Amino acid sequence: MPQHVRGVIARSSGAPVELTDIVIPDPGPGEVIVAISACGVCHTDLTYRDGGINDEYPFLLGHEAAGVVDAVGPGVDSVAIGDFVVLNWRAVCGDCRACRRGRPEYCFNTHNATQKMTLTDGTELTAALGIGAFAEKTLVHAGQCTKVNPAADPAVAGLIGCGVMAGLGAAVNTGGVARGDSVAVIGCGGVGAAAVVGARLAGATTIIAVDRDPRRQSMATELGATHTVDASAVDTVASIRSLTGGFGADVVIDAVGRPETWEQAFYARDLAGTVVLVGVPTPDVRVDMALVDFFSRGGALKSSWYGDCLPDRDFPMLIDLHLQGRIPLEHFVSERIGLDGIEDAFDAMHEGRGLRSVVTL
Incomplete structure (x- = not known):
């Protein structure tokens, strides 16, 4: 009944x-x-x-x-x-x-x-x-x-x-972060923080957490970020490039979903690097960029929906990794x-x- x-x-x-x-x-x-x-x-x-x-x-x-x-x-x-x-x-x-x-x-x-x-x-x-x-x-x-x-x-x-899988999956499944990669995460709320965890789990050696809030920067460091960038005080793109030998990151994850953060992600990646959009944009936002920039840089521009996960495969694995103390x-x-x-x-x-x-x- x-x-x-x-x-x-x-x-x-x-x-x-x-x-x-x-x-x-x-x-x-x-x-x-x-x-x-x-x-x-x-x-x-x-x-x-x-x-x-x-x-x-x-x-x-x-x-x-x-x-x-x-x-x-x-x-x-x-x-x-x-x-x-x-x-x-x-x-x-x-x-x-x-x-x-x-x-x-x-x-x-x-x-x-x-x-x-x-x-x-x-x-x-x-x-x-x-x-x-x-x-x-x-x-x-x-x-x-x-x-x-x-x-x-x-x-x-x-x-x-939801949030942990979306962020972690954006790094591991969608972004394909590999051992030795450099990764930048723009926006370190729940989803962005999980992307930091995913990048660390995948073996990235440089993990850059970008946020305006010092509390979130500090939390990202606890979760595995090797560097932080205060987006309210410095140029995000220039800072990411400086921390990656002047080249840009192999994978840049936009966990905000605003035109300005997506453009930062685009220009902060290495030549032929990968941009992953996992922050959810509102229907009214638009990006206005020179098409030649897309042609000139190559690489991959991806959207991550639910971290491209398969729940039956990924959820038990993440729980087990957590219980083992690895995440x-x-x-x-x-x-x-x-x-x-x-x-x-x-x-x-x-x-x-x-x-x-x-x-x-």
């Missing part, structure tokens, strides 16, 4: 979020109910609240989550009740043109739950990124559940479900809050206080 739980919704653009009762139907074919243990507060949740994704209000926010499988629907055999899982928004279909040509990380037909969660009056909710995990429980497609080692702290594990994901958890602390967490995000607020239940 349907379950009533508490969840955080956004009713209209810019309005404060609301903690209220929501209704979760019994799982149907291919669906799973997950009892949420922890969920990170990601900038995408704020973008949903403010109408930057679409206007399909009300939204059930939250997507960077880990929890325990509470119930499974007919036909589900990939997870079982009691499994500890990280939720993902890339449940690959296995049958679209990308999957058929062996590129499932670009799946064009990812799965979400068929049924809708609702308010108690029957109003259907739009789950953020098909997850909706600022709630005691949520309904997702079975393919959105990735089993990982239950020894992991849920507050840490959940962050792999310090615990540093990403800046504070632990309750479901009633989301608006304060959005304020902390605006003010640059820490990397992630994490809701724990």
Whole structure:
């Protein structure tokens, strides 16, 4: 029978979020109910609240989550009740043109739950990124559940479900950072900091963290950056070139997604180097550059969507590396809050206080 739980919704653009009762139907074919243990507060949740994704209000926010499988629907055999899982928004279909040509990380037909969660009056909710995990429980497609080692702290594990995977994957999967490479990361919030971790994991010997906030520069150093650049005080491109023998970095990762940071990334890379855009731009921004510069420099200009990850492959591996002490994901958890602390967490995000607020239940 349907379950009533508490969840955080956004009713209209810019309005404060609301903690209220929501209704979760019994799982149907291919669906799973997950009892949420922890969920990170990601900038995408704020973008949903403010109408930057679409206007399909009300939204059930939250997507960077880990929890325990509470119930499974007919036909589900990939997870079982009691499994500890990280939720993902890339449940690959296995049958679209990308999957058929062996590129499932670009799946064009990812799965979400068929049924809708609702308010108690029957109003259907739009789950953020098909997850909706600022709630005691949520309904997702079975393919959105990735089993990982239950020894992991849920507050840490959940962050792999979005920001950590996006940044780390931008370096390792999209950027193809290799041993001995030089890497620059522009913007060292949660995603950029994870890109620093990815660059270090891949064996980069020069890792340059660029940010305006000294707190984020310091955190990037703790996570493996070998150099920092204060973008508010010096020329970013000139500084990166100076730190790489005058050539520019082999891989430059833009974790901001603004025209000015993308241009900095373009001109701060070595000849035939790689630029990776993982910061999400707003629809109104444009880049105006001389086409001859693209022709003259060669190399690769890439966008990284979810770190070009495959959750079933990458999530368990990252959890295992963390439990082995090889990637310090615990540093990403800046504070632990309750479901009633989301608006304060959005304020902390605006003010640059820490990397992630994490809701724990």
